[in-house]
Amino acid sequence: MARKTTKDQKEHSKKADTEQLPETHQILIDDKASKLSPKQPGFIYFELGKHLETNELELRLKGNDGGGLHSKEWVKLSTILEILDEQEEDKPFKSGVFKPVFEGKSANNASFIAAVLRCSALSLIGSTGNSIFLHQRHSNYKQGREALLKLANSK
Template identity: 35%
Template sequence: MKRTRSNVPNPDIRILKVSSCSSLSGKSTLTYQVGCNAESNICFRVTDNTGGGFFNDEWVAFDAIQQAFDKQPKSRPIVSHILLALFEGRSLNSPAFLLAVLQAEGLVKPLGDKKRGYERTDPAGFMAEIRKRINTAVDKKVEEGKQPSESTVQPAKRGRKAASQSSTENATAPTN
């Protein structure tokens, strides 16, 4: 794992989902988290890459991603470069890895025959799933520096090369 450690303080994020997906190139598998803060603002971060590329492990707010998309003219495809400003001074892989996560979550899809172009999709399905998770007591906290166990990482159910799908997703509330 070649993670670029952030100097930015890590916000208090409740982890709602830990999953994995293929990178856009298909050369590696990314592990990522979807979480929310106390105000239920949704955010994403990549936590592992099976390939050799460096990446940034900072949380990125879904609202900031949407704002970056909104700046893109509707006539132009979404490309990873428009997410670069969300990772100031960090690895150039991070925007493409984030775009792969967004694809796995069904928030973008490939734009026809354009190899590197994507378009937004309706976020209603994603938002419904995440709202259910927000309304439960689930918190998939993973200790910093430790890999999540196989039981906590599930392949993304959406996306172009979704691995075998599990019938039990990470949304069950912990029992105390």
């Protein structure tokens, strides 16, 4: 049975959407990445920002086309890079390696972050050719990593 939304609920929802939360990050990249699955085409929307107090780079999944819940928390880029540093250069890995990055436990977090790391704005990983769901570090991973880390000191 469908639940009806009252006029008061709609007004409350509009008010909540327009309320400004305190700024915590300077947004450096606001972009989108193609989803990994051809069965669910569309994009994952994300932001890379510099935390205003710590100056650390953090990444946030902010939305996606179609279905698929995910956590919208800010996660440290340094944690993601540590995981990628542990991956052998030519050895494929699954999206599941990114599960520890998130406090939220949505099943889509790991694959969505993998899609973001594949996009041209970050380009830290790529597909293996054997499977669209397997990843490997890009051959220019170290240069891409350093370029991203320099963003924290610029702007």
